Every structure is written in structure tokens, then in C-alpha cells.
Amino acid sequence: MTDSPLVIAGKSFSSRFLLGTGKFKNKQDLRDSIIASKSEIVTVALRRIDLERHEENILEYIPKHVTLLTNTSGARNAQEAVRIARLAKASGCGNWVKIEVINDSKYLLPDNQETIKATEILAAEGFIVLPYISPDLYAARALVKAGAATVMPLGSFIGSNLGLKTREFIQVLINEIDLPIIVDAGIGAPSQAAEAMEMGAAAVLANTAVATAQNPVALAHAFALAVEAGRLAYLSGLPLQQSLAKASSPLTGFLYDDVSAN
Amino acid sequence: MNITINGTPQQLSSEKNLTDIVASFCKQSRHVITELNGTIIHSDQWPQTKLQDGDALELVTFVGGG
Numbered sequence: 001m002t003d004s005p006l007v008i009a010g011k012s013f014s015s016r017f018l019l020g021t022g023k024f025k026n027k028q029d030l031r032d033s034i035i036a037s038k039s040e041i042v043t044v045a046l047r048r049i050d051l052e053r054h055e056e057n058i059l060e061y062i063p064k065h066v067t068l069l070t071n072t073s074g075a076r077n078a079q080e081a082v083r084i085a086r087l088a089k090a091s092g093c094g095n096w097v098k099i100e101v102i103n104d105s106k107y108l109l110p111d112n113q114e115t116i117k118a119t120e121i122l123a124a125e126g127f128i129v130l131p132y133i134s135p136d137l138y139a140a141r142a143l144v145k146a147g148a149a150t151v152m153p154l155g156s157f158i159g160s161n162l163g164l165k166t167r168e169f170i171q172v173l174i175n176e177i178d179l180p181i182i183v184d185a186g187i188g189a190p191s192q193a194a195e196a197m198e199m200g201a202a203a204v205l206a207n208t209a210v211a212t213a214q215n216p217v218a219l220a221h222a223f224a225l226a227v228e229a230g231r232l233a234y235l236s237g238l239p240l241q242q243s244l245a246k247a248s249s250p251l252t253g254f255l256y257d258d259v260s261a262n
Numbered sequence: 263m264n265i266t267i268n269g270t271p272q273q274l275s276s277e278k279n280l281t282d283i284v285a286s287f288c289k290q291s292r293h294v295i296t297e298l299n300g301t302i303i304h305s306d307q308w309p310q311t312k313l314q315d316g317d318a319l320e321l322v323t324f325v326g327g328g
Binding site for chain 1 (some may be wrong): 267268269270274287288289292293294295297302304320321322323324325326327328
């Protein structure tokens with residue numbers, strides 16, 4: 001069965017798995033995990049340079065063919081997200097930005113309203129904007145209007161590995177929003193990524209699960225396979241779940257036609 | 263001359279431009295982004311951008327993130 005590529009803002013990708021680059025134990029693991037994951041889009045963040053500790057530049061470890069998606073982590077409102085996005089663009093590393101506006105340190109939930117504001121401003125400036133939100137139909141519709149390139153609803157809390165706790169709400173977005181829906185945050189296992197893809201998500205983003213696995217490279221590969229499997233299952237037209245049994249074998253008795261005779 | 267770099271006060275003994283500053287405070291200049299008093303300064307403007315007393319400079323770059 002052939003699949004159409006994932007298209008974001010006119011750019012085609014054959015992989016439907018996006019990998020985050022945070023929390024890796026070392027840069028070599030990061031590079032090998034990106035390759036094993038087959039990801040063509042990876043997220044990075046922007047921070048002040050530590051003047052005491054001269055750290056290695058992370059971009060040296062990201063394969064050149066990969067599209068960089070800078071997140072606006074650290075932004076507490078739209079204005080700060082816009083500032084971070086503009087700084088990222090000034091680096092000359094592209095204009096793809098994942099809007100992430102968070103002002104709650106306990107649950108790290110995104111502020112949808114501020115995210116919409118930032119999306120509006122940055123899309124008007126020509127950025128390719130991938131906003132990260134709590135799955136909400138009205139917020140998603142506002143993002144479409146604001147010029148978002150995708151909508152990225154959270155599966156569960158960032159870094160929680162809890163999977164698709166917001167499953168039904170993500171399904172609403174998949175059904176109703178005419179943009180790629182990329183499930184982000186909380187995806188802790190390949191099975192959860194496959195589940196999102198089976199639902200019809202356009203792609204899945206994971207970071208913590210891979211970066212903190214005992215063998216990140218192997219898990220990155222497992223995620224790639226799971227996302228492909230889930231996508232194929234979706235395209236195959238999965239049968240609906242039933243609340244009553246339906247026999248897989250012929251419904252006659254083994255030797256006699258009447259089942260009750262057994 | 264006293265300036266602030268990434269929130270930390272720094273003393274400069276002589277007049278310096280942004281190229282000098284980046285060279286002395288960053289391991290490498292690639293992918294370093296500068297914001298001087300809230301305004302982004304592109305790297306092609308670094309040589310002609312002279313630091314002045316009281317300036318607040320931000321030096322940022324890419325790190326891992328999800």
C-alpha cells in the first residue's frame with residue numbers, strides 16, 4: 001500500500017515521526033537516534049550561552065538533511081515566544097518554529113490563548129508555525145485562522161510517558177481540522193505512537209522516551225517502525241471496535257450444524 | 263566600560279565590537295545569535311557594532327529541546 005508524504009507548508013516528508021533533541025546523555029546518542037528514527041524534522045531549543053561552560057554546538061550533531069524546528073520553550077506569553085522565534089530565525093537556520101507557551105511549572109500545560117496570539121504574529125511574518133496546544137477544537141480552529149501550518153495537541157503531560165490521555169479530544173481535531181495533526185508530548189512508548197497514527201494523526205513527536213531509554217538508538221528505531229505500522233493500519237481502514245463478540249471461525253458446531261447441540 | 267552579557271556584569275578594558283565579544287565569550291561564532299538592548303543584530307553587522315557603556319547583550323544559541 002502506498003502512502004502520500006506528510007506535507008507541511010508545502011514541504012514533503014516521508015517520515016511521520018518527529019524527534020526532540022532534549023535530555024540525551026551524549027551527543028553521539030543523539031546523532032545515532034536521529035538516524036535510527038528516520039526523522040526528517042527535529043526540534044531544538046534556544047538558550048543563553050553559558051559563558052563559563054563552553055558546550056558543544058548541538059547543530060553539529062544533527063544531520064544536514066533534517067529540517068530544524070526551533071521551539072519557544074521558556075516563553076511564558078506570546079510576546080516572549082515571538083522574541084525567541086525571531087532570534088532563531090536570525091541564526092539563519094530556517095523559519096520553522098514550534099510555539100510552546102507555558103506558564104505553569106507543575107503541569108507544563110500550554111497556554112492556548114497566548115499560543116494563538118503568537119501564531120498570528122509569526123505566521124504574518126512568514127514563519128512556518130507549528131503550535132503546541134492542549135487539544136481544544138476552538139483553539140485549533142483559531143490556529144487555522146491564524147495561519148498555523150499544523151496543530152500539535154498534547155497526548156499527556158510533557159515527559160510523563162502516559163500516552164494518549166487526551167485521546168477523544170485529539171480524535172475531534174483529526175476529524176474536524178484540515179491541517180496535519182501532530183501528536184506531541186507524553187508519548188512514552190512506540191505502542192502509544194502507533195495508537196495515535198491508527199487514529200489518523202498525521203505524525204507523532206517524541207523526545208523524553210527516546211532520550212532517557214537505556215538504549216535510545218534502539219528505541220528510536222522502534223518508534224520509527226511503530227509510526228509506520230500505525231500509519232499503515234490507519235490507511236488500511238481499521239474495523240470499528242464492537243462491544244459484543246463476533247466469531248472469527250465459522251459459527252457452526254464442529255461436527256453438527258447446531259451449536260447448542262455441543 | 264561596563265556592560266552586561268547574559269545577565270552578568272562584564273568589564274571591557276577597551277572599545278570592542280560584537281565580533282570581538284563573540285570571539286572572546288563563545289567557543290565558536292557559528293549559530294550564535296546576538297541581541298543588543300533588545301534588538302537582534304545579525305552577524306554581518308557585528309564588525310560595525312561597537313559596544314557602549316551600559317549595554318545589555320544577550321548571546322544565545324541552540325540546545326537540545328523537545
